[in-house]
Amino acid sequence: MxxxxxxxxxxxxxxxxxxxxxxxxxxxxxxxxxxxxxxxxxxxxxxxxxxxxxxxxxxxxxxxxxxxxxxxxxxxxxxxxxxxxxxxxxxxxxxxxxxxxxxxxxxxxxxxxxxxxxxxxxxxxxxxxxxxxxxxxxxxxxxxxxxxxxVSIAAPHEMQFSIAEPAPTADQQEITGMLGEMKKFFSTLAGGKSDDPAPVATPPAPTPRPSPAPASPPTAPGQPSTPETEAFSAAMTGMGGVMEKAFSAITAQLEKSDARMAALEQRLEREPDEKKFSRRPLSTGGRAGGDFVY
Known part of the structure; x- marks a missing residue:
């Protein structure tokens, strides 16, 4: 431009x-x-x-x-x-x-x-x-x-700018997917409906009635094992991994900032005392080295 x-x-x-x-x-x-x-x-x-x-x-x-x-x-x-x-x-x-x-x-x-x-x-x-x-x-x-x-000067004009939205990163896509799984899980617990369209049920073909199975002990209360709970558990595990990556990146940036600050402090300590040296006088115009400044 x-x-x-x-x-x-x-x-x-x-x-x-x-x-x-x-x-x-x-x-x-x-x-x-x-x-x-x-x-x-x-x-x-x-x-x-x-x-x-x-x-x-x-x-x-x-x-x-x-x-x-x-x-x-x-x-x-x-x-x-x-x-x-x-x-x-x-x-x-x-x-x-x-x-x-x-x-x-x-x-x-x-x-x-x-x-x-x-x-x-x-x-x-x-x-x-x-x-x-x-x-x-x-x-x-x-x-x-x-x-x-x-080109000759034109009258001032208003300029329009458009900013392209950046494509989501892999971490952002992973978080979005995990949040979707969590939403489905809590919706199921509340007896609600998932936002995803329910698949159309196909009538099952008639099958012979099986013999009664022997009774099994009931699942302990408070410990359901369903596809929803498994998806929720996987989502939480993935979320923990993403958060660990984020905190690691923040820690690395803080360490870099600390290093730069330490270097700046060392540089300032090496600066001479203003009372022990004189600065170049201010440039106020005039002739210098055969050149004229106006």
Whole structure:
């Protein structure tokens, strides 16, 4: 299934930034004209922070899939001004979609590389999602619907989903059969009728009357031996086996959880004391290694 893609979203304009830096008109034009997913597909990260492990909280949240620039008239300081504006379309992964629904990290922050690939022109190498953009007149990302990236945005529409019922497992089928046998047994004891249709009786053929059999001692009270009781006993025995399997599975899961908790406790014990080391300062934008972050 294709991931959601934004409509054209303004991610930067030429001119002064909030923190006093400046994006030139040529940088805006270069970023649009040098963009190609075959050359480099800029990825989105929370506040430009890159995770290094698969389970990091700072893994990529999406990709920039298209770019363009155009002349826009914007309001700056209460006056209209014509500027070169950079637009992008962004393909989002599920975590970014969920954050967008909650009104979080709605804006983008661009990363510009001067002299990209020795071309003499600037280019985009990444984006950050933020709630504090440094560039004026940024637009919030909006995800309208699921659609292919080469199709124009359509109006939002309601999507219908159907979920297939999973096939019953062997244990579920076994339990269902045993419950049916138990129901028949208790129905017989109560003098009721079984839910199964009674077979049509066939009149027996006449047979000679046998000689009277010698009297046998009566069955002890409270210990009937009938097909129903035998079926009930078998059902209860089978039920016990299924319950034993279930409890064994639960016990195994608890043992795994205990092992993971013990490993986590050992890992935390190995963590250095916060008072004995210093962390990297927060990324607040600016120039780093020849790259500009706006």
């Amino acid at each position: 294709t991931n959601p893609v934004t409509d054209w979203t303004r991610v930067a304009i030429e001119g002064e930034t909030i923190d006093g830096r400046r994006i030139s008109r040529q940088e805006i034009i270069d970023c649009a004209e040098t963009f190609s997913v075959e050359t480099l597909k800029p990825r989105l990260f929370v506040e430009h922070l890159r995770g290094v492990t698969l389970d990091s909280a700072f893994n990529a949240l999406g990709d920039m899939v298209d770019a363009k620039w155009q002349e826009d008239e914007v309001q700056i300081g209460g006056s209209p001004k014509k500027v070169a504006a950079l637009y992008a379309r962004i393909e989002a992964l599920p975590p970014l979609i969920e954050a967008n629904k909650q009104g979080k990290k709605l804006y983008t922050s661009i990363e510009i590389k001067a002299n990209l690939g020795g071309s003499g022109r600037s280019g985009l190498i990444g984006l950050g999602v933020t709630d504090s953009p440094a560039v004026l007149c940024n637009q919030a990302m909006r995800f309208s619907a699921l659609y292919p990236k080469d």
